[in-house]
Amino acid sequence: MASRRIAIIEDHPLMLRALSSNLALHLPYTEFIYQGKSISDALTAIDVAGCDLALLDLDLGDGIPPIQNLEKLLASGTPVLIVSALAEQFLVRQALTNGASGFISKNADESTLIDAVTSIISGENYMSADIATILLSDKTDPGLSAQEKQALSLYASGLKLDAVARSMNLSRSSASEYIQRARKKYLKVGINLPTKTDLYRQAQKDGLLP
The missing domain is CATH 1.10.10.10 (Winged helix-like DNA-binding domain superfamily/Winged helix DNA-binding domain)
Structure with a gap:
């Protein structure tokens, strides 16, 4: 079986280790081409090795607007799964509208993570149940005075x-x-x-x- 080339862009070391450990355990043919918090370094690794999927935290603490980081990854031709604690309605919608292939929260369990990764690599989009609930309850009334x-x-x-x-x-x-x-x-x-x-x-x- 061909290996799955995955990049993980996450600024919290514990979360980074948890994601990579779970993927390595449940998807044994996974090759991690990049693990870290730098978008530019991730793009360099993607350019060299190619990438089947990038897992992206929206809040990298780099001062760059979250959607701009997403757009940079998408411009490389890499599908992106958002794994983030930021789950405000407008951010979820904005990420999906701008081309993210999936969105799961950092509270998602292991099975949700694996389902999301395998679905997107297979060419499908994915949204965890809690994120779907956020969108279903979403209202576009801005509440103007x-x-x-x-x-x-x-x-x-x-x-x-x-x-x-x-x-x-x-x-x-x-x-x-x-x-x-x-x-x-x-x-x-x-x-x-x-x-x-x-x-x-x-x-x-x-x-x-x-």
């Missing part, structure tokens, strides 16, 4: 910031703050609205604009 809704809808409708402020009897800075708060709340539920066009479309979708 009345002022945030008004500022967003006025701005998205085409008004300039000064006009929004006048319409709401606010200072320009206060109007801007309401709009930025709305953007941040949307981002927390996985909806990125960087442009005015994005705001307009989302406001229409949410019934804030006709």
Whole structure:
């Protein structure tokens, strides 16, 4: 049987040893091409040896946005299984939307880990039951306040910031703050609205604009 080439990118030594030990025990034909916390070193190892699967912790403590690390691994052509304690709804959705083949929490048992690894190497996607529950219970309502809704809808409708402020009897800075708060709340539920066009479309979708 051909060996499975696996990279583990994890910054906690105990977790790193636990993952590699469990995989070595249950998947005897596993070759670990990299074990450590450096994305750049992992990519070098992948470039040299090839890789069937990378296990990635989202929080490596390297100051790099988690999704950026994921994207770097995916750019190498390597399937990625997220194994992370970070299981907020927007992060799970963001990771899967950006191309991760699976997501399990660090609380997952050995059988879940093995199922995830074998499934992804076989070309399937995988999500542990607890992560699936998070997504099923996920809500995309950002919970905007009345002022945030008004500022967003006025701005998205085409008004300039000064006009929004006048319409709401606010200072320009206060109007801007309401709009930025709305953007941040949307981002927390996985909806990125960087442009005015994005705001307009989302406001229409949410019934804030006709």
